[in-house]
Amino acid sequence: MANDKLIEIEDLTKVFYTDEVETHALSGIHLTISRGEYVAMSGPSGCGKSTLLSILGLLDTPTGGKYLLNNKPVENLSFGERSRIRNQEIGFIFQSFNLIGDLTVEENVELPLTYRAGMPSAERKKRVKEALERVNMAHRMRHYPAQLSGGQQQRVAVARALAGSPSILLADEPTGNLDSKNGEAVMHLLADLHREGSTICMVTHDPRFAKHAEREVHLFDGKVVSEDELKKLTAEVEA
């Protein structure tokens, strides 16, 4: 188990403003993720899981609080800086795979590397091949996403996330669009990656998949709560 901190979040808030309504999606989140850790984030629908993941992945910016990634504050970076860090430090795995239909499997996996300055073409090809081999999809390099099954598409998405050797993999409901068999396969793949040293943060509402993680973070109404608190609050809502 690694002991250095990769992500440190303090008192993080996110407020969405519409014409008349102010929605507090995250209210004072404190969270630390260490290098090599496998964390699952769970909670009921609308609790702020995806919002937190967006901020962790620098897809969105917090309204308040501190966010250190690799000991560097990233909460107030420019759009361009966030793009650069996202490209180098973060790998995304989406619920709906988000492969680009007009690109081949190889091109999809190569995509984040093409946005990285100074990487020679040969190096990119090598990394793509390695990433696809890790997910057993190298034989489908020339295929288009539409020619793959859902499980295969998600494995390609994982390869795309791995290709750039990111510091952390952020997975948003990676099994949400898969049947149980393919879902299990993807979870095993993530577990293998973790064993090989990858840091993973996964959003899921399925307790079975959350158990694959080393640690589970529960969210409720934009706050981190303990498992017991979550059960109690959920019961109150249901009552």
Added chain:
Amino acid sequence: MSRFIHNTLQDVRYALRQLRKSPGFTFTAIVTLALGIGANTAIFTLVQQILLRRLPVNDPRQLYRIGDTDDCCVDGGFQNDNGDFAIFSYDLYRQLRDTAPEFEQLAAVQSGQNSAYVRRGEQDTKNLRTEYVTGNFFTTFGIGPYMGRVFSAADDQPGAAPVLVLSYASWQGDFGGDPSVVGSTVFIQTHPFTVAGIAPPGFFGDRVSNNPPAIWIPINNEPLVEGANSILHNGDQNWLYPIGRVRPGTSIPALTSKLSTSLRQFLNTRPIYVAFGAQSEIAKQHVVLSPAGGGIQNLQIETGRGIRMLMILATVVLLIACANIANLLLARTTTRRGEIAIRMSMGAARTRLVSQMITESVLLACCGGLAGIAVAYLGSRMILSLAFPASEHMAIDATPSFIVLAFAFTVSLITGLLFAIAPAWMSSHAQPAEALRGVNRSTRDSSSLPQKALVVVQAMLSVVLISAAILMTRSLGNLEHQNFGVQTANRYVVHFDPAGAGYTIPRLPEMNREIQNRFSALPGVTHVALALYPPLDGNNWSEGVFVQGHAAPKPNDASWSTWDRVTPGFLDAIGVSVVHGRNISDQDTAATQPIAIVNQAFVKRFFPNEDPIGKHFGVGSVEYGGAFEIVGVFADFKINSPREVPRRVFLRPMTQQFNGFKEKQIITGESRSMYPDSIILSFNHPQQQIEELARRTLRSIDPNLTITRVGTFDAQVADNFTQDRLLSRLTTLFGVIALILASVGLYGVMSYFVARRTSEIGVRMALGATRTSVVAMVFRSALVQVIVGFALGIPAALLAGHLMASQLYGVGAYDPLSISAASLVLALCAAVAVLVPARRAATIEPMRALRIE
């Protein structure tokens, strides 16, 4: 650098894939762009070929013309109110040449061109265009022969053996490319000339022209060809344009000043410039040296405004096309929102996404540009054939040159960048977090406003173009359907050249009589007349008028009058009535008192409160004030320009040559005017075979008399409006394209509006909205864009009308009718364009619509 190339190649590959994937979009976009870029490239072909083209000669930048305006073709006296002297006699040219050693060589060329009967051996006589030039013409341009030789100074000496040089196009077209023509004898107006050589291919002479000369003749042969009508040695007849090569380092202002001084010195020696107080005008006479790398600028002056106007209109069409493609791309960008978000989540920088969008757009524009070149080639050929219908060996080529191709490529690039702006802006403002939300999740659509703005721009530009088209069409209608004062139905004009057939003045009366008799005997002929020139044929003879008993006019008095020489039936043949006194009759002979009949405008100017019958006037000098007796007044008609109010006109009998003139130049003019150029025939019913009939009849009189041109009087009048018709048709074409593009744009946006709001419409209907209210909602949304378009377009249309004012006739630049009609047409088209999506919205089934969400 290699990374940039790699990224670009990758973007190009991806863009090609995108275009292949959406053939409907690609086709629509490429056709739209082809129309826009093609229209611009076609017009630019004309700009390049006519306005920007340099002569294909050695170092054209060294060439300067003495003079700057088009004062073709023969002029006597002062030329322009501001003292600008632009056309010169041979004597004056020689004085200027000898005054200015700053010119390495200074040639002189005929300002206009002649048609001459040309025959080689037993071949048929051809009517070809000739131009008199000085012996140093070819050496001034640095042009050598293609075959044989060009002129030398020795060829242009009095008494030198007559030689000519053929143009390459004429050699190919008129002499079948026969090499033996060099050194052979060719007859020009019955005079033998030796063909010295053939000019190289591509050399079309001293100016860009739709009818370049076929034959160049040394200027000292002009007396041989023209005989008694020669003007070469008449120092007061200005008919030459000097053009020369200025030595490097010469100060043009200093040379201009020197030449102007020399001009004034010359004028002071000529009686016609100093008589009757005219000397006071000499002080302001001057020359202007104009760069002549593009040659004599006659055609440029004539067509420049029209071409520039078309270029502006074509640019507006292109802008509308850009707005349309931008709208299509915006809709595509919206559907590709998910992909853009994914790319951003992978770390794509905004610049990278923008460059990808631009690459796609530019690629699309380049495809459109390629198709546009084909459209341009066909378009410019069509425009040239419409603009110059009777041109031979035209020096204007519709084939796209390297410059035209470069223009098309540049326009494509700019176009691609233009219509990429909105989608690129949209891409750069996409939210990467959307990748997590999924593409189907409802998000606010920020493309709606730019799309509407683009439709507003299209509506605005369409109002301008349609309004311009209506203005031009009305102007053309006014020109064509105005009262010219003449009748044209069942009337025909036969042009011929008695001088070319060898006729001298003593033989003309007999020829005139024979023509009159033979043509009158043709079945169905009601009137026959001969004229020095027919009305509305672009020809004009004018003279200063001196009325007996009136004070001599001052230099700035408008005392000139157009005149023509005709046979007795002329007014009847053109349907003009005598309103006072009598017509010219057969009793007006060489032996009787010289008479004239005048028009009402003439009377108004010279006899405002008098009965002109019995009064006398003359031309050229006050001493000839008693030359002609006025015997009749005829109704005004337009003899020269259909755009002008009727000019002052007097008509003299073909039989009466006035022998009292003493000055050589007046005598020369009087002699020249004895030769009729046209026969005007009036029939009681339309004729189908008029050319054959006229040819046969003339041949029966004299086999040497051949027709140079024949046509209906209607067609001759219509020829005056060739350019107006072309401008009107092209403006209308551009207006229609604009209307279609704007309607398609509006249709696209409203279809997108309905598709995007399908679920909203479903909800509204589920809550009780009627189909009528849904249709009204769609129309309201469209109406706002159209109204804003009108609000911006109407002032722009007013401005456009103001800029077009010089091209309009009988219609004001600020014309509410045109603008109202343009707005109405656009509103109707907009209504049709919106009707389809509105009906689609009204037929939405609420339950189905709600399931889409």
